Amino acid sequence: MENNRNFLIAMALSIAVLVGWQYFVVSPRMDAQRQQAETTQGQQGSLQTPQTPAGTDQAQTAAPSGRESVITSPQLPLSQDREAVLSSGSRIPIDTPQLTGSINLAGARIDDLRLKDYHETVDDSSPTIVLLSPEQLPNAYFVETGMIVPGKGPIVGATTEWQAEPGARLTPSSPVTLTATADGLTVNRTISVDENFMFTIEDRVDNAGATPVTVKPYGRVVRYSKPEVASAYVLFEGLLGVFGEEGLKEVKYSSIEDDKKEGQPSSIGGWLGITDKYWATTLIPEGSRRFDSQFLYLAGERPHYQTEFVSDPIDVAAGQSATATTRTFAGAKVVDIIDGYEETLNIRQFGQLIDWGWFYFITRPMFHALDYIYKLVGNFGVAILVVTVVLKLFFFPLANKSYKSMARMKTVQPKIMEMRERFKDDKQKQQQEMMRLYKEEKINPAAGCWPILIQIPVFFALYKVLYVTIEMRHAPFFGWIQDLAAPDPTSIFNLFGVIPITLPHLLMVGVWPILMGITMFIQMRLNPTPPDPTQQMIFTWMPVIFTFMLAAFPAGLVIYWTWNNFLSIIQQSVIMKRNGAKIELFDNLRGAFKRREKPSES
Numbered sequence: 001m002e003n004n005r006n007f008l009i010a011m012a013l014s015i016a017v018l019v020g021w022q023y024f025v026v027s028p029r030m031d032a033q034r035q036q037a038e039t040t041q042g043q044q045g046s047l048q049t050p051q052t053p054a055g056t057d058q059a060q061t062a063a064p065s066g067r068e069s070v071i072t073s074p075q076l077p078l079s080q081d082r083e084a085v086l087s088s089g090s091r092i093p094i095d096t097p098q099l100t101g102s103i104n105l106a107g108a109r110i111d112d113l114r115l116k117d118y119h120e121t122v123d124d125s126s127p128t129i130v131l132l133s134p135e136q137l138p139n140a141y142f143v144e145t146g147m148i149v150p151g152k153g154p155i156v157g158a159t160t161e162w163q164a165e166p167g168a169r170l171t172p173s174s175p176v177t178l179t180a181t182a183d184g185l186t187v188n189r190t191i192s193v194d195e196n197f198m199f200t201i202e203d204r205v206d207n208a209g210a211t212p213v214t215v216k217p218y219g220r221v222v223r224y225s226k227p228e229v230a231s232a233y234v235l236f237e238g239l240l241g242v243f244g245e246e247g248l249k250e251v252k253y254s255s256i257e258d259d260k261k262e263g264q265p266s267s268i269g270g271w272l273g274i275t276d277k278y279w280a281t282t283l284i285p286e287g288s289r290r291f292d293s294q295f296l297y298l299a300g301e302r303p304h305y306q307t308e309f310v311s312d313p314i315d316v317a318a319g320q321s322a323t324a325t326t327r328t329f330a331g332a333k334v335v336d337i338i339d340g341y342e343e344t345l346n347i348r349q350f351g352q353l354i355d356w357g358w359f360y361f362i363t364r365p366m367f368h369a370l371d372y373i374y375k376l377v378g379n380f381g382v383a384i385l386v387v388t389v390v391l392k393l394f395f396f397p398l399a400n401k402s403y404k405s406m407a408r409m410k411t412v413q414p415k416i417m418e419m420r421e422r423f424k425d426d427k428q429k430q431q432q433e434m435m436r437l438y439k440e441e442k443i444n445p446a447a448g449c450w451p452i453l454i455q456i457p458v459f460f461a462l463y464k465v466l467y468v469t470i471e472m473r474h475a476p477f478f479g480w481i482q483d484l485a486a487p488d489p490t491s492i493f494n495l496f497g498v499i500p501i502t503l504p505h506l507l508m509v510g511v512w513p514i515l516m517g518i519t520m521f522i523q524m525r526l527n528p529t530p531p532d533p534t535q536q537m538i539f540t541w542m543p544v545i546f547t548f549m550l551a552a553f554p555a556g557l558v559i560y561w562t563w564n565n566f567l568s569i570i571q572q573s574v575i576m577k578r579n580g581a582k583i584e585l586f587d588n589l590r591g592a593f594k595r596r597e598k599p600s601e602s
Contacts, residue, residue: 076136078302085136086112092178094170097195098331103170104134104142107158108178108189110199111135111142113330115279122474122482131279131330140224140304141274143281145201145326147187147215150313155182155215156203162189184209185316197331198341204323207316214315217324219283220308221273226253235355235468239295239307241272241282242349256297256305264293269348272307273329278470280353284327285309287346329353332470335367357464359457366461367469374471380484381477384462384560392567395454404575412441455564459557466554477559481512484556488512509551512558517547519565526572 079085091102094113101113113132120126132141146157154160162178170176175192186206193199207213227237238252244265251262264272268290273282285291293309316322329341333354342350356363369390373383392399415437423430466472472485480490488510490496491503496511521543550558 078138079136080138082133082137085134090164092164092168092170092176094193096170096172096193098197099193100128101132103176103191105162105164105178107144107146107160108156108162108180108191109134109142109144109158110328110330111140115332118278118332118470119474122476129279132281135222135224138225141222141281143219143221143283143328143330145203145217145219145283145328147185147203147205147324148218148310149183149213149215154218155185156180156187156189157218185213185215196334196337197329198345199328199330200325201328202323202325204321205314205316206321207318210318212315212317214313215322216313217285217289217311217326218309219285219326219328220306221281221283222304222306223274224302224304226305227276234464235277235357237276239272239274239305240353241293241307242270242352243267243272243293244270248349248352251295253305256295260297260299262295264295266290266292269346271329271347271350272309274305274307275333275353275355277468278333278473279331280329280333282329282353283307283309284329284345284347284350285311286325289324334470335371355468357468359461359464362457362461363464366458367465367471370465371471379477380472380475381481381556381559384484384556385563388560388563388567391454391458392564392571398454399571400575412437459561462560463554463557466556472554472556475556477555481555481559484559485554487552488555488558505552506548509548510555512555512562513547513551516550516558516562516565517543519562519569520546523565523569523572526569526576 086102090105091112092105094101094103094110098116099113100116101110103109104111111132111134113130115129115131118129120129132143133139135142144158146160147155148157149155156162160180160182162180164176164178168176170191170193172193172195175190178189178191180187180189184207186208188204188206190202190204191199192202203217205213205215236250236252238250239256240248240250241264242248244267246265249264256262269287270291271282271284272293272295273280275282289311291309291311293307296306296308298304298306311324314322314324327345327347331337335354338353339351341347366387369387370380370383373386374380377383377386416434419433419437420430423433466485474482475484476482477484481488487508489508490510491508492511492514493503493507493509494501524539524543550561
């Protein structure tokens with residue numbers, strides 16, 4: 001029993017350290033980063049785009065030796081008015097079941113995208129998420145593809161003015177065709193989009209000249225504003241891609257700011273781009289053609305991040321034509337959609353666009369189990385409750401054996417206490433006699449550890465799923481829980497909203513964290529009160545500490561822990577009763593109550 005208690009204390013303290021890190025370090029850091037991002041965005045509004053003549057290759061100075069870098073953009077006036085920028089030039093509307101926006105005919109950029117099904121808050125009347133924005137805006141973020149003639153620069157790129165048919169509109173059923181001509185070369189670009197988030201850009205180069213021409217397709221994802229980045233130890237946000245035999249490569253914003261550039265290995269097949277927690281923008285070069293790529297941070301008056309690729313050259317004979325195809329994913333990282341693209345389009349490791357973490361072999365099955373049940377019941381909160389029951393049933397034999405051993409441990413507790421008293425001066429003899437007693441009674445002193453060990457990986461897998469998957473974002477439960485991925489919004493310190501005051505982060509302790517604390521308190525009181533005063537203090541205060549700490553965690557995780565505690569209380573009580581062990585709950589509660597009354601009685 002002593003070993004069990006020590007193990008429980010050690011595991012609880014370990015979890016407390018992790019939870020405390022999230023509560024006292026990560027959450028304040030994210031708040032600070034959010035304020036800094038808002039301040040930075042405000043400062044960027046007063047800056048001017050650096051003077052960059054058309055065709056000047058700023059990135060060339062940061063490019064690895066022997067690699068051609070894609071050109072940066074010409075000077076564009078900076079503006080704070082999104083609608084004014086969008087209405088200032090020629091554009092082709094984009095309208096799909098998932099997306100709305102437009103293609104800029106200056107450079108044929110995809111630089112205006114909103115996600116129809118995703119809002120900034122849980123209120124469906126709040127603005128939809130803006131993913132991509134034109135370069136004139138402080139938070140510019142766009143995708144550009146084109147063609148380079150080695151040694152001469154781009155034939156179509158950032159400065160190209162494309163022509164389109166009047167009334168052109170990009171929908172899943174109606175691709176658009178753009179045309180640009182330069183130096184005897186005509187590029188016909190066909191852009192199509194599916195029902196979700198994948199664009200296909202096919203360029204056909206016609207050489208009307210008398211001499212052959214060599215061209216290189218390129219693409220780049222450019223981001224001018226540094227987004228608010230979540231805690232790095234929970235998930236990755238930044239520049240990433242899959243290249244050659246190295247597979248997935250991830251580079252944080254802070255790392256590329258220090259290094260300025262990072263060349264990637266040549267690859268046939270793969271992808272690259274920039275990812276956020278829930279959204280991503282990536283380029284998928286043509287699978288049959290080798291490409292070189294690099295990640296860049298271009299400092300200056302308007303610093304920005306860039307992932308880019310340049311494909312192997314294509315020879316276009318006089319009077320002939322050649323084609324090149326690039327795909328662009330720009331949208332929400334929905335698991336089924338991402339996995340579907342990996343399979344149907346044969347995009348290598350595209351599923352890793354979602355950060356499942358090192359323990360993906362636990363995290364992914366956890367998500368798919370929740371998603372499967374969600375599709376049956378229509379509520380992710382209910383799915384969490386059902387999965388908890390299923391896990392309890394799956395591990396029932398092990399937990400049952402553990403609780404039986406714990407119950408038998410309680411029945412021999414008087415013998416153990418007598419043995420400790422008898423051999424209190426001979427610790428070695430005491431341990432030998434205790435081991436003999438355990439063997440005779442068929443008791444495993446470490447059996448009580450297994451239910452805790454089982455819960456820990458489930459806890460962290462569920463936390464990861466709630467934190468990184470967009471399916472959990474703004475997923476409601478019942479009542480006041482309208483977002484399982486966010487903390488419980490209520491607090492006992494303003495009487496759960498009755499008192500209209502804004503509370504500091506530390507005092508946001510909602511209904512579900514309190515229920516979790518109560519169930520944790522009851523579960524601990526099922527066991528005899530530890531004789532050691534230090535252990536008594538830890539067991540008394542641990543539910544209170546965890547109540548405050550878990551208040552900052554996603555509500556879905558707190559609901560899971562509460563429900564799991566409740567099921568464990570029932571399971572442990574039934575097994576203890578069947579094995580003739582006394583349930584200590586009421587005695588412990590009465591004892592605690594009497595101890596509090598003693599001062600007044602005196």
